[in-house]
Amino acid sequence: MISDRMAEILRRLQTNDWSDAVADAAEPLGVDGISVSAGSGTGVTEILWSSGGISDGFEDLQATLGQGPGPDSLAAGTAVRVPDLTRVLEDRWPALVTEASVLSVGAVFCFPLRIGAITLGVLTLVRSACGPLTAGQGDDANALAAVLTKRVLDLGFPLLSAPEEESLPYHHAVLHQATGMVSAQLSVSLAEALLRLRAHAYSNSLNLTDTARDIVARRLRLAPEPPPMNVIDDADED
């Protein structure tokens, strides 16, 4: 269950500039810092947003050492929850654990931003006190990651953040099938294929699911053209 507080933050996140909304998420999540990084299975490529302080320090540390829950979450495509960094097995992130205690990071929780094989980045929550997230906070964090996934994807084509397109119809298999087809047709990453699909639907005022059905039925084929804007690299495709 998503808390009312988080539901409100997610609504703001869908329409506004996201930094304020993300900053406000720290309190309901019970953490001291939040960061959002772009990245792929091979690691973080760029910090997109950070609440500063402890989060900046932790992100720097992971970047310097090239290890930690963030890179692991990106590589495995699943959340990594570390409720007590001092009790992590030594061989997991040998250098990180010692350094993190200097920053007084007690707990870290990472949630991947992904849509199937499209890995866009990771949401990292940092807390100085040890202890797990509550079940409710975990649900809230996963919900935040889901909305951030779309926002990070939208960075490739800001025009697409149309208010009427609040969420993507992920529950329709045909959307993902069409994404795969477009990626093979145009030899582009899955992330870019999904953007192209949405751009086509948006600019022709079509429903996204119907557009996807047309692609899968081969009634529609998108024309190869340069990406509209700085599309995010999906290094998983390399």
Place this chain on the structure above:
Amino acid sequence: MTTRNEQLTEVFVEVADSLIDDFDVIDFLQNLSVRCVELLDVAAVGILLADESDRLHVLAASDEHTRLLELFALQHDQGPCVECYRDGRPRVGVTLTDPEAATRWPQFARSAQDTGFVATNALPLRLRGRVIGALSLFQRNPEPLAAQDLSLAQALADVATIAILQQRTLAHSEAERDQLQYALNSRIVIEQVKGILAERWQMAIDESFSIFRAYARAHSRKLSDLARAIADGTQDTDTIRAFSAHRPWPRA
């Protein structure tokens, strides 16, 4: 002709064998769906899982035809499954030809009938007082399922829940919500790969999936791992295509 008891024993052994091993959740649930069809003598079975916003997604089905997947997907906002998910109570013996069904779930009732189904049932995927999804059963005959079959169906739904929460992911996150998100994403990877293969091989989505699955089974590869490798570009898809060319046409 195997008796029902023999069938049940076989399924029980198969399920136990898989769960103690390193199994692929999508593959497991798909096999389980096929077993449900056989044991309960229904026409089609789907396993639906809710996302973080309480929307139901198809995780596996007894038959991967896109048309059927779409019918299950329709239940994200209408139909007995979404109602069962919301209040945790099973919906059994729902007659689709009933005018009431058409009024309550117009799109769902019509699509289900167009696909040849006349009755449907929805059972909750239960987890410690919560509901995480639903098991959807479709029938081509209007006979209600016997009480014994419904208990069996609920047991199979519970097995599905256990399997979803038993997945071993690389990072070993034990939080239930993380496991559910991981399962949902594993399903999406498979759909994306169906599209990639259908385009590369210039065939229908359903055909490309049959070949993909036959190859995975023959090589003891997990569906999700193979799909992931194809999406990442580390698995040569010509090999898969060539393999299928030397075999009898696989059935969907």
